[in-house]
Amino acid sequence: MKKLFLGLAVVLVVLVAVVAYGLANLDSYLNENRDWVSSQAGAALGRPVTFGEIGISFSGGLGVRVEDLRIEDDPAFSSDPFVTAGAIDLRVELLPALFGNIEVHHVVLRSPAITVVQTAKGLSTSTLGSGEEPAEETPEDAELPAFTVQSIEVSDGTLRYVDKTASPAVETVVSHLDFTASNVSLTGPIPFEVEAAVLGAERQNVRINGEVRNLQNPEAEFTLTSRELELGPAQPDVPADALRDLEVTGQLSMQTAGPRVNATLRSPSGTFAGAAYGDLAIDFGMQDQVASIGKLAVALFGGTLGATGRYDMSKADRPRFDLKTQLSSMRLGKIAATLSPKADGSVQGELGGTLDLAGAGTSWEQIRTTLTGQGKLLVRDGVIKDVNLADAALSGITGVPGLSSLLSPDLRRKYPQAFGTGDTVFENMDWKLAVRDGVASFDDFEFAARDYSVAGKGTYALENRLDLSTVMTFSQALSDSLVEAAEPMRYLRNSDGRVAIPVKLFGPLPGIKPVPDVNYIAKAASRQAVGSLLDKALGPKKEPPAEGQAPQPTPEGAASDAVRKGLGGLFGQ
Structure with missing residues (x-):
């Protein structure tokens, strides 16, 4: 980037040389010697330089216009031009110029297009200025006079960044670029302002104000603002992700290892993954296309999310992330509805816990296969809609001989929270998990409702399939009532005297099915049946x-x- 600044400075010097020659010979001389001027510029830049007509005027000072500027790129990086511009206008103070002191009032680049290419060799700008030294001066050559520039302006420019290290290559375009800078010198400071359209926007959607210090070793302070920055196109029935009232403040320095940024990002509102967020705050640094997140805090899904970690964008097609997150009081229903519209309203509760995740990719399909991590999650005061775990589990064993009368109307009336609704109402659900190879493994899964609890372990395939082996244990009061309703249930009491049955929970979310282990339960109940048969026979x-x-x-x-x-x-x- 330093070489880019110096390269553009060389172009400016050459243009000033044009002004100097213009003072002596005006239009005809300049156009006759156009090839010589372009060869000198090309030798300095290490890139072929061509341009069209050169015009001179004296209205409001000495004016010079260079049309159809074209600077080729290093062929080792790209066959496309590095810079093109429809026209470049310079306005020079006439009186100082007569005494050999060029004071440039302003420089205007109209509709320029700049392309920067990244390959395994580095940035295409790294070879600027690496050409041959200019040819030895001829007697007609003159020394370039000293100069100052009051302002530089870019009007309706385009900046393309092409990352060929990715497969396929990834192109980022900044369009409708307007740029102004004043008091331009190599030592600075240089105030500047930029307005541009980014992320595919058709109109300008970001504004940057700042100050550059010392062009020889560039450092800058900047503030980026955007009323609404859309991160991608909207999908059917899903609003586009957008950062509203965005403000990013930071420092940029150009170092040998590459540009380095330290910044803070703030956005009081917006949408992410179709969900509204609030009070987004990120403190981050970036170097070598790796963002280090020192702090991330955001109000999301009715709760808060905090995170630290890193995001490596060196491979644009498969960026890597490594995050440590903390969740607090997030509404599970809002999360489920965001992840799957079909799951809207299927689950409720307050989610919290910690989750450490690492992976790579730009889509869920890519991320799912690379995701690894671990954590502990908990849900409080929850509801699973359209499935009653206790009712379904006990209904599944009423076909066992001796248990047909298990779920009597009296029992249902006595325990309305357990059996009086088609939903599962629970007090808390806790589990530890480890993620690897597209599967989340659950250990120490615990689920507690008012009249029963569930404990076990299993897996959740990230393709959306749950498979848990659990034991459902009923409260002492409900256990006594179950034994009273069906006497063989006494053989299913555990060491604490509470009825416990093995239950499998499996299926896609939502819509899991609780399936009791009927074979085990039938075997346990048959002990009582065999005893009765023996008493009758013997x-x-x-x-x-x-x-x-x-x-x-x-x-x-x-x-x-x-x-x-x-x-x-x-x-x-």
Whole structure:
């Protein structure tokens, strides 16, 4: 970039040389020696330079117009021109010029187009000024006089940046570029102002004010503002992502390793991924196309998101990110509706936790396959719409012999929060996760509702498929009621005396299905059925004798006990 500034300064010097020659020979001499002037400029820049007619006027000072300027690019980078301009106008103070002191009142570049190319070798501007030294002066040659420039103006310019390190190449265009700078000198300071259209906008949508210090080792302070900066085109039924009332303030320095930026970004409102945000604040630095995020804070989805990390844009087609995030009080329903319109209203709750993620890509399909990370998330005061986990799990076992009367109307009336609605209402849901190879693995998954809890582990494929193996454990009161409704349920009590059944949760979100392990439950319930059958077939067990009395065995009793033990062992009793 330093060479770009110096290269443009060389062009300006050459143009001033044109002015000097113009004073002596005017239009005819300049046009006759146009090839010599362009060769001298080309030798200084290391690029072929051509231009059209040169015109001279004396209205309001000495005026010079150079038409159809063209500076070729280094062929090692591009076959397209580096700079083209429809016309360049210079206005020079006439009286000082008569005494050999060129005071340029202003320079105007009309409709210039500048192309900068990035390849594995570096930027195309890096070879500016690397041409041969100008030929030895002829007797007609004159020393370039000293000069000053009061202002430089660019009108309706275009700046193209082409990154050929990406596959395919990525092109960024800044159009409708208007630029003004005053008090131009190599040592500065140089105030400047830029207005331009970026990110494909048809009209100017950003404005930059600032000051450049020392063109030989450029440093600048700047403020960028935009009333509304759209980040991409709108999609059907989804508004375009946009930063509103944007303000970016920072410092830019040109170093050997490349440009370096330290800046702060503020935007009080806007949209991201179709969702409204507020109070966006980012403190970041950038060098070698890598942004280091020292702080990111934003109000999003009814809560807040904080983050630190880095974003590597050195590969434009697959930028890499590494973020550590903290979520607080974010509304799960708003997140679900943003991720999938079909999920709108399917889930509610307040999301919080921490999540560290790394990956690469510009689309979800790219990011999904590269995403890695870990975290711990929690949801409070939630609702899963259109599915009742407890009702579905218990309804799934009513076909087991002895459990058909399990979900009686009395039981449903007694526990309306568990069975009186088609939704699942819960108090909290916590889980740890690790992401790798397109799959999020859940450990220590815990879900607590008023009358039951669910615990387990499993996976969520990022293609949208859940697969959890869990145990649903009912409260002591509900466990007692379940046993009262269906006596075989007592065989499903755990060591705490609470009924617990294995349940599989699987399917796409939303629309997961709870499926109880019927085989396990049937086996447990069959213990009671086998016991009843044995009692009927072999008679009730003998009561133990009174204390101090010996039992009175009988042949029939001994045989019955033997059969009972054998069948009981067969059925796991």
